[in-house]
Amino acid sequence: MTALLEVSDVHVTFDGFRAINGLSLAINEPELRAVIGPNGAGKTTFMDIVTGKTRPDSGRVIWGERSQSLLAMSESQIARAGIGRKFQKPTVFEEQSVRENLAMALKARRGVFSVLAWRAGPQDAARIAELASEIGLAERLAHRAGDLSHGQKQWLEIGMLLAQDPRLLLVDEPAAGMTPAEREHTTRILKSAARTRAVVVIEHDMEFVRRLDCRVTVLHEGRVLAEGSLDHVTRDARVIDVYLGR
Structure with missing residues (x-):
């Protein structure tokens, strides 16, 4: 199977500090992947x-079947091209x-010019209802987003990313x-999303990672230290x- 995303021997230096040091990894589609590691391991980079x-x-x-850089x-x-990112703060x-x-x-999703004339039709309304159901906010559609709990805001932002139909969804510490x-x-939500796309989750909470029940990549000093099941x-x-014993 050809990888959806392939990172090969990548190096990044910030003011003399090597943040990424020969990082190589591949993400398939569909796939759910957790990326863990100590602070400074290179996860955000x-x-x-x-x-x-x-x-x-x-x-x-x-990236992708056409091997675009x-x-x-x-x-x-x-x-x-189909890459969506969710930051830690909703x-x-x-x-x-x-x-x-x-x-x-x-x-x-529709681009600058089509947005100007865009009106929600029946198909869009059905998609909004489907997304709301998928993220568990079907009963909250009419509610002000600012009145949602922290967790519900996280779900709404995931729903907003899913609305753009990404092939790869990058999610930063969703359980925090x-x-x-x-x-x-x-x-x-994340396991359901990963049935049809690639979802990469950066996380520190080992209990949450265990719930995801997926392949885990451990980063350390800007490269892959280990990969496989959580066990x-x-x-x-x-x-x-370098990580769990600290």
């Missing part, structure tokens, strides 16, 4: 590279309703600040030494 925010000093980042694309071109339009937030995300019930629901990587003496 990895996402910055894939989304075009950071340009590496060397290496290759290849993401390094030759702008951030907006990368987003249009960013929703708080004064708008849940329905309006999802509608704006659907609208954003959530109640146990919210974490359980977030697990279901496999947590038995690795190097992972215990």
Whole structure:
């Protein structure tokens, strides 16, 4: 199977500090992948590279069946190619309703000129209802987004990204600040999304990673230290030494 995303021997240096040091990994489609590691391991920089925010000093980042180089694309071109990113802090339009937030995300798919004449039709309304059901906010469509709980705002932002139909969804620490019930629901959302696309989750919460029940990549000092099931990587003496034992 050809990988959807292939990162090969990537290096990034910031003011003499080597943040990424020969990073190589591949993500398939569909797939759910957790990326873990100590602070400074390169997890955020990895996402910055894939989304075009950071340009590496060397290496290759290849995307899709046509083997396009993401390094030759702008951030907006990368987003249009099908890569969506969710940051740790939810960013929703708080004064708008849940329905309006999802509608704006659907609208954003259509490009600058078509947006100007866009009106929500029956098909869009059905898609909004489907997304709201998928993220567990079907009963909250008319509610102001700012009135949602922290966890519900996280779900809404995931729904807004799903509205853009990405092939790869990058999610940064989704379980942070959530109640146990919210974490359980977030697990279901991410596992459901990963049935039809690639979902990469950056996370520190080992209990949450275990719930995801997926392949795990451990980063350390800007490269892959170990990869496999959670049980496999947590038995690795190097992972215990640099991460779990701390």
